[in-house]
Amino acid sequence: RAKHAGGNRCELADPEADARAITRHGLTTALPVALERGEFFIEYQPLVHLGDGSVRGAEALVRWLHPQHGVIGPDRFIPLAEHTGLIVPLGRWVLEESVRQARTWQARHADAGPLRVNVNLSPCQLTHPGLVSDTVEILERTGLAPGALCLEVTESALIGADDDLLKPLRHLAEMGVDIALDDFGTGYSNLANLRRLPVSVLKLDRAFTQGMQHYPVDPVDLKIVEGIVSLAHSLDLAVTVEGVETGAQADQLRELGCDTAQGWYYARPGPPDRLHELALADVL
Numbered sequence: 001r002a003k004h005a006g007g008n009r010c011e012l013a014d015p016e017a018d019a020r021a022i023t024r025h026g027l028t029t030a031l032p033v034a035l036e037r038g039e040f041f042i043e044y045q046p047l048v049h050l051g052d053g054s055v056r057g058a059e060a061l062v063r064w065l066h067p068q069h070g071v072i073g074p075d076r077f078i079p080l081a082e083h084t085g086l087i088v089p090l091g092r093w094v095l096e097e098s099v100r101q102a103r104t105w106q107a108r109h110a111d112a113g114p115l116r117v118n119v120n121l122s123p124c125q126l127t128h129p130g131l132v133s134d135t136v137e138i139l140e141r142t143g144l145a146p147g148a149l150c151l152e153v154t155e156s157a158l159i160g161a162d163d164d165l166l167k168p169l170r171h172l173a174e175m176g177v178d179i180a181l182d183d184f185g186t187g188y189s190n191l192a193n194l195r196r197l198p199v200s201v202l203k204l205d206r207a208f209t210q211g212m213q214h215y216p217v218d219p220v221d222l223k224i225v226e227g228i229v230s231l232a233h234s235l236d237l238a239v240t241v242e243g244v245e246t247g248a249q250a251d252q253l254r255e256l257g258c259d260t261a262q263g264w265y266y267a268r269p270g271p272p273d274r275l276h277e278l279a280l281a282d283v284l
């Protein structure tokens with residue numbers, strides 16, 4: 001009892017920790033209401049072809065416009081939504097909204113190649129039985145070609161994945177939906193495991209790009225990226241790099257054979273119309 005009380009007192013002695021705890025609890029309970037009230041919105045960050053600088057599509061990144069706290073980033077509320085299960089309806093909303101948006105870009109921008117959209121999936125969505133049927137239904141209802149959708153799954157979500165977990169992803173991949181392995185290289189990358197997974201894109205984590213910020217770049221770092229790219233290509237996987245912040249990084253990554261890039265050097269995540277303008281600008 002005494003111990004318990006002591007623990008409590010200790011928490012109260014750290015007002016900042018207390019405020020964080022309250023906020024976390026407050027945010028968690030506010031999440032379902034926020035979804036009902038339409039407080040979530042999506043920003044899109046261009047995916048740029050490194051060879052010719054053209055915009056090929058965008059990654060959808062969800063944000064929460066909280067009535068008191070302003071804009072809250074996904075790193076703060078996605079874990080809470082995963083914990084409470086709200087990620088399933090929220091993720092479905094993000095998917096539908098992004099797919100609808102991609103369809104709108106394509107209609108408005110018919111002559112440039114069809115713009116594509118990347119949507120992040122949580123591990124909880126992977127195990128949810130409605131994933132395939134929801135996705136099929138959304139694609140049919142909006143008329144977006146499956147090949148214009150890429151679902152991003154983190155490497156850690158697929159660590160030790162058994163066939164049951166991979167089945168829905170295989171099904172989607174067979175329909176023509178691209179599956180990307182997000183944040184690749186941060187976890188316990190098991191390169192041999194790659195061939196088992198129904199993925200067609202590797203997204204190299206920002207950590208690799210960050211390693212190329214200071215010159216001269218460590219030759220060992222270069223060799224590692226070169227090796228990953230060549231392995232990916234030999235397995236027929238395309239390579240996208242995250243977190244490109246400078247032109248020098250873009251040049252380096254192009255030389256290393258990466259296919260697509262994403263990062264502040266090209267554009268920060270922004271509203272859907274901004275993506276449309278960037279795509280019209282031809283090359284970034």
Ligand code: C2E
Pocket residue numbers: 045060061062073074075078091094120121122152182183206242243244245262263264265269
């Ligand atoms: P992610 O999928 O790896 O997305 C890339 C993150 O890097 C985004 O952060 C993006 O804004 C940021 N970024 C892009 N370019 C640069 C750059 O040049 N430099 C730096 N320093 N950062 C850059 P954001 O938007 O805060 O999203 C964070 C994470 O939240 C995402 O990481 C993704 O895992 C998750 N997330 C976002 N939207 C969704 C969603 O709809 N569903 C789920 N399940 N997760 C989402």
Ligand code: MG
Pocket residue numbers: 059120152182
């Ligand atoms: Mg992602």
Ligand code: MG
Pocket residue numbers: 182183203205242
């Ligand atoms: Mg990523």
Ligand code: MG
Pocket residue numbers: 183205206242
């Ligand atoms: Mg990342």
